[in-house]
Amino acid sequence: MKLTIPEQELMEKGHMACLGCGGSLAMRYLLKALGKDTMMAIPACCWAVIPGVFPYSCLEIPLQYVAFEATGAAISGMEAALKAKGKKDGVTVVGWAGDGGTVDIGIQALSGAVERGHDVKYVCYDNEAYMNTGIQRSSATPKGAWTTTTPVGNTRFWKQTNKKNIVEIMAAHDIPYACTASVAYPEDLIKKAKKMKDIKGPCYMHIYAPCPTGWKYPPEKTIELSRLATESCIFPLYEVTYGKYKINKDIKDEKKKPIIDYLRSQGRFRKLDEETIRSLQKHVDDEWIKLKKKVECFGEE
């Protein structure tokens, strides 16, 4: 059999993720790319429960659980300790957090860690809400989504503000490498993770990881939905290497899909009216044009 991604598995069977979990796929691909010489810090997120209860774990790498806001600080400390011991060579220090632990609660520790220039890799798997505690809104939740704290009823309607663009925030820190990846494109994800491993200095990766439980769609659609998100330019795949933009999955204008297919396949967008969908489509189009302009102006030669 011809396999397109490395065969080595560092994530065991028997983990506690829901059916069709995008986050567990993201971890599987990332560990395939980084190999066993990896140290990881995980704050409170879905992955704090997925490895299993004490004394069992599904990951074959050293792993430390840290407080919600402290991922950036923890990986900085791990890197500094490895350096002091003279064992940093060949070891990748990874912070792995959900979107809440990255864009809301963990953002100052992350900002500090990358600003100090530690040789750490930060990976955020984005399921667009606090899924572990029961689907509360985070600032990575897109506009128009239902969550338990942005309920849809007679007096209140879905989330009113747009998603925070964390990759741009990270690129604005002037770090060597920031990128987005999706579980529907594992080859691309693994390529980026390997590139990240080779770069000395802080790197940031944002992985799109659909959540069947929170987004209210059947579990078999995980890959289909993340592919649709990229094809309709809701979640474009791009990377920023030393300030140079590059789109990894270019979507031609005639092949670009309308976002309505994406919205209608999920229960969390079920109550959206036509007008809101039009405004969401306009926002997605504007963001895509903005990204293409950036590639035009600051692209790789």
Added chain:
Amino acid sequence: MPDDHEINYNSYKELPPSPIATGSSLVFKTGGWRTMRPIIDLEKCKKCGICWKYCPDVSIIIVEDLPKVDLDYCKGCGICANECPFDAIVMVEEESI
């Protein structure tokens, strides 16, 4: 049942000084969660490896160059059946087997 993965602490005195996980999650037979079972039609299979690639539970194993479902751990999410480009995998209700 590979019970050799299991760890038993009979008293608090046996516990490690800090909570370090030493066991493997192979003790959790998550196959019990399953309501739909994937059945692979090996005649239709073109050995592309897509089902193996997209399995979130690492439950498609490759035996003698052919995919096989590890029923001890497969949760039955159906991603393999949905992604198979040759429709070689179908999901069947557990109770009907």
